[in-house]
Amino acid sequence: MSVCQTSFHDALFDRTTAVPPGLCDGVGQPAGRRFNVYRNNVAVSLTEALEHGFPAVRSLIGDENFKKVSGLFLLQTPPSIPVMMLYGQEFPGFLETFPPLSHIGYLGDIARLEQAQREAYHAADSGSVAAETLARLSPDALAHTRFRLAAATRLIRSCWPIYDIWRFATMNGAPKPAALAQDVLITRPEYDPALHVLPQGGAAFVAALLAGNTLAEACDAGASDAEAFDLSAMLSLLLQGGAITAVETED
Amino acid sequence: MLDTSGHPTHLPTAPGVGYKPQHFQDILENPAPVTWLEVHAENYMGDGGRPLAQLRHLSERFPISVHGVGLSIGGEGRLDPDHLARLKHLCGWLLPASFSEHLAWSTHDSHFMNDLLPLPYTATTLARVTDHIDEVQEALGRRMLLENPSSYLAFVESTLSETDFLTEIARRTGCGLLLDVNNVFISATNLAVDPRAYIDAFPLAHVGEIHLGGHDEDEDDHGAPLLIDSHGREVADPVWALLDYTLQRSGPRPVLIEWDADVPDWPVLADEARRAARALERVAA
Numbered sequence: 147m148s149v150c151q152t153s154f155h156d157a158l159f160d161r162t163t164a165v166p167p168g169l170c171d172g173v174g175q176p177a178g179r180r181f182n183v184y185r186n187n188v189a190v191s192l193t194e195a196l197e198h199g200f201p202a203v204r205s206l207i208g209d210e211n212f213k214k215v216s217g218l219f220l221l222q223t224p225p226s227i228p229v230m231m232l233y234g235q236e237f238p239g240f241l242e243t244f245p246p247l248s249h250i251g252y253l254g255d256i257a258r259l260e261q262a263q264r265e266a267y268h269a270a271d272s273g274s275v276a277a278e279t280l281a282r283l284s285p286d287a288l289a290h291t292r293f294r295l296a297a298a299t300r301l302i303r304s305c306w307p308i309y310d311i312w313r314f315a316t317m318n319g320a321p322k323p324a325a326l327a328q329d330v331l332i333t334r335p336e337y338d339p340a341l342h343v344l345p346q347g348g349a350a351f352v353a354a355l356l357a358g359n360t361l362a363e364a365c366d367a368g369a370s371d372a373e374a375f376d377l378s379a380m381l382s383l384l385l386q387g388g389a390i391t392a393v394e395t396e397d
Numbered sequence: 398m399l400d401t402s403g404h405p406t407h408l409p410t411a412p413g414v415g416y417k418p419q420h421f422q423d424i425l426e427n428p429a430p431v432t433w434l435e436v437h438a439e440n441y442m443g444d445g446g447r448p449l450a451q452l453r454h455l456s457e458r459f460p461i462s463v464h465g466v467g468l469s470i471g472g473e474g475r476l477d478p479d480h481l482a483r484l485k486h487l488c489g490w491l492l493p494a495s496f497s498e499h500l501a502w503s504t505h506d507s508h509f510m511n512d513l514l515p516l517p518y519t520a521t522t523l524a525r526v527t528d529h530i531d532e533v534q535e536a537l538g539r540r541m542l543l544e545n546p547s548s549y550l551a552f553v554e555s556t557l558s559e560t561d562f563l564t565e566i567a568r569r570t571g572c573g574l575l576l577d578v579n580n581v582f583i584s585a586t587n588l589a590v591d592p593r594a595y596i597d598a599f600p601l602a603h604v605g606e607i608h609l610g611g612h613d614e615d616e617d618d619h620g621a622p623l624l625i626d627s628h629g630r631e632v633a634d635p636v637w638a639l640l641d642y643t644l645q646r647s648g649p650r651p652v653l654i655e656w657d658a659d660v661p662d663w664p665v666l667a668d669e670a671r672r673a674a675r676a677l678e679r680v681a682a
Binding site: 147148149150151152154155158159168169170171172173174175177178179180181183184187188191192195224225226227228229230231267268269270271272297298334337338 | 439446472506509517554587589590621625
């Protein structure tokens with residue numbers, strides 16, 4: 147009576163499946179609830195990984211709801227690799243399409259913001275370019291420059307006040323979010339991700355830089371998105387966040 | 398012992414602890430009696446950031462043991478070549494004093510279950526685990542240690558005892574063994590065998606490291622005790638007694654305290670390590 151790993155695995159993930167015969171206690175009686183230790187270990191450890199990764203989502207929907215939704219998510223999308231630090235990439239999309247929670251329109255974007263911070267935290271280290279390096283370039287050279295951005299750089303665009311909601315959910319005494327759209331840039335000056343709410347046109351500008359466009363092209367993208375686009379404010383944000391790791395001039 | 402680049406090639410015969418980032422400053426300022434650290438390999442497989450920087454810093458002061466929890470050596474399928482490459486990369490830059498993994502499986506059909514699952518002990522599984530350990534040692538270019546599991550159930554189909562299985566694995570592959578004394582106590586209690594008889598049958602000459610950790614108590618359908626390997630509290634007294642029994646037979650070994658859940662402040666963990674130091678002193682005397 148051999149127990150293959152497929153039947154063991156299937157019974158772990160489906161509690162309605164009987165414990166595979168062929169598993170026993172020390173004196174040959176059927177294993178019974180002993181099998182549940184493994185079921186619990188899997189469910190609890192994966193749930194804890196999601197709790198650790200998405201504290202703002204957890205705070206917003208409450209512990210009980212979070213346990214329920216993560217319990218369903220982990221059955222549908224267990225980790226595909228043994229590295230757990232970024233487990234939950236599909237969690238934002240799952241939250242958006244999960245009927246009991248889909249009325250909370252911002253939940254998916256909050257989860258995206260949290261996942262982006264985890265990615266930034268574990269991203270490769272990089273040196274950063276100082277403001278003087280840019281100041282030395284002629285206006286024409288600067289226009290044709292392409293920035294290489296740090297691996298930790300993340301841009302989350304949203305039609306919800308995601309920064310305010312995230313802060314409200316994770317920090318005591320944070321003000322209640324106002325009704326406005328917020329785009330957030332994540333930089334990692336040293337080891338801790340820093341969140342910046344972008345001014346108008348900022349997200350279009352950063353998105354263009356991330357796509358490998360020149361500074362002039364990114365500037366156009368920012369300006370056509372918002373008349374009030376302020377290039378120098380955006381440059382100092384990127385420089386202070388250590389987000390520019392290299393400048394590539396055309397010649 | 399140091400290798401040509403000055404890295405220790407063996408763990409000291411002294412207490413170590415499983416490293417937790419919240420203890421980083423305490424360990425730098427006041428490590429005693431801890432002389433070496435163990436990390437879970439999979440927590441250091443990011444591209445950069447604070448975890449890797451802290452580990453790099455600690456490795457300049459302490460011998461490091463890399464303990465894998467995700468290779469699924471007992472799996473029916475082949476080892477994941479991507480994961481083996483990640484381990485090779487980590488061991489390549491860190492040059493740890495030791496690398497260890499578990500007699501267990503954790504991945505099936507690209508599903509990682511984040512738990513150490515049991516396997517039957519038969520000629521078939523013996524051949525498969527032997528092949529997998531050969532592959533790991535070949536890929537990493539080093540000898541590994543294999544850890545005995547904590548068991549909550551057994552397989553009707555098993556034809557070998559766990560100690561015979563591990564003895565044969567060590568003989569065939571040349572790998573060392575990591576003896577988790579807490580796991581011995583848990584498995585022996587759960588499967589109604591004598592933990593001292595298990596130690597007596599264990600090939601102690603191959604033991605390169607000993608683990609200790611805390612466990613929780615539950616019971617099965619028949620009211621029999623069912624101990625759970627939780628690593629969330631102090632090491633239980635009967636486990637300390639079993640450590641003494643083991644050390645009397647094995648002689649001094651590197652002894653590690655594992656505390657992974659409800660992690661206490663550093664002084665509490667250091668006290669557990671101090672207790673391990675006293676156990677080591679008793680056999681050295």
